[in-house]
Amino acid sequence: MEHREIAPGVKIPVLGLGTWGIGGRQIEDHRWDEEQVTAIRMAIELGLTHIDTAEYYGAGHAEELVGEAAAPYDRSSLFVTTKVWRTNLRSRDFLNSVKQSLRRLKMDYVDLLLVHWPNPEVPLRETMTALERCAKEGYTRLIGVSNFSWELMLEAQGYLRDSQLVANQVEYSLVDQKPKVSLLPYMQQEGTTLIAYSPLGKGSLSRPGNRVLDEVAERYQKSRAQVALNWLIAQENVVAIPKSSNPVHLLDLVGAVGWRLRLEDALTLSDAFI
Numbered sequence: 001m002e003h004r005e006i007a008p009g010v011k012i013p014v015l016g017l018g019t020w021g022i023g024g025r026q027i028e029d030h031r032w033d034e035e036q037v038t039a040i041r042m043a044i045e046l047g048l049t050h051i052d053t054a055e056y057y058g059a060g061h062a063e064e065l066v067g068e069a070a071a072p073y074d075r076s077s078l079f080v081t082t083k084v085w086r087t088n089l090r091s092r093d094f095l096n097s098v099k100q101s102l103r104r105l106k107m108d109y110v111d112l113l114l115v116h117w118p119n120p121e122v123p124l125r126e127t128m129t130a131l132e133r134c135a136k137e138g139y140t141r142l143i144g145v146s147n148f149s150w151e152l153m154l155e156a157q158g159y160l161r162d163s164q165l166v167a168n169q170v171e172y173s174l175v176d177q178k179p180k181v182s183l184l185p186y187m188q189q190e191g192t193t194l195i196a197y198s199p200l201g202k203g204s205l206s207r208p209g210n211r212v213l214d215e216v217a218e219r220y221q222k223s224r225a226q227v228a229l230n231w232l233i234a235q236e237n238v239v240a241i242p243k244s245s246n247p248v249h250l251l252d253l254v255g256a257v258g259w260r261l262r263l264e265d266a267l268t269l270s271d272a273f274i
Contacts (some may be wrong), residue, residue: 001047017048018243024058039245040069054083063104072109094130113140128159150186175201212272229256
């Protein structure tokens with residue numbers, strides 16, 4: 001597995017595992033627990049050791065499944081991210097939310113803690129102060145945000161006294177290239193990592209239908225998903241967190257690393273989805 005530095009001395013795999021839909025969506029769902037724990041462990045064995053989750057996913061059940069799946073592994077070999085939901089961004093709620101996430105994960109700390117969505121009803125300074133406090137008190141190694149514009153990232157960083165935002169998790173794929181316009185250039189300039197969620201366009205990029213993607217996949221003898229992911233991870237400061245609990249799909253995902261699209265093919269793909 002290829003790795004990329006997210007903070008000084010800290011590297012994460014260019015492909016991690018997203019968990020939205022594992023353990024339910026807005027409400028918890030226990031029907032597939034055993035299969036999903038097995039899938040998370042398979043992902044870890046394949047090198048997708050960055051596991052991304054959130055208190056919102058399955059009303060916390062995704063965190064429980066991640067904790068169960070991670071239990072047999074050396075904690076230091078994993079990079080676990082979780083996120084605080086937008087309704088818990090006031091200082092009185094923030095720390096309690098993080099403690100509850102750690103309880104569900106059965107962990108003493110997470111590696112990266114993110115503000116899941118900005119909430120204009122809560123002063124950003126208050127939220128950033130609470131986020132930084134979590135780092136200072138050892139509940140997380142690193143901090144960042146999710147779904148923030150570059151302007152909001154800049155404002156958020158200005159409220160931090162002793163910490164740096166190391167990441168912004170946003171939707172980014174061939175079918176949603178908005179981050180390329182201003183967010184990604186800003187993050188590359190600042191040395192901050194863009195974590196791409198829905199990197200396969202909610203599954204659309206795995207299916208035939210786009211002539212250019214189909215032709216490039218055929219030319220490289222790769223799957224469409226592998227090409228679409230390679231397009232992302234070839235970019236400076238970008239990693240991706242595709243979600244799958246299907247063993248066949250997990251095996252396919254890891255074929256996205258260890259090679260690179262030629263620049264002309266990457267540009268042609270970009271143009272084909274604009």
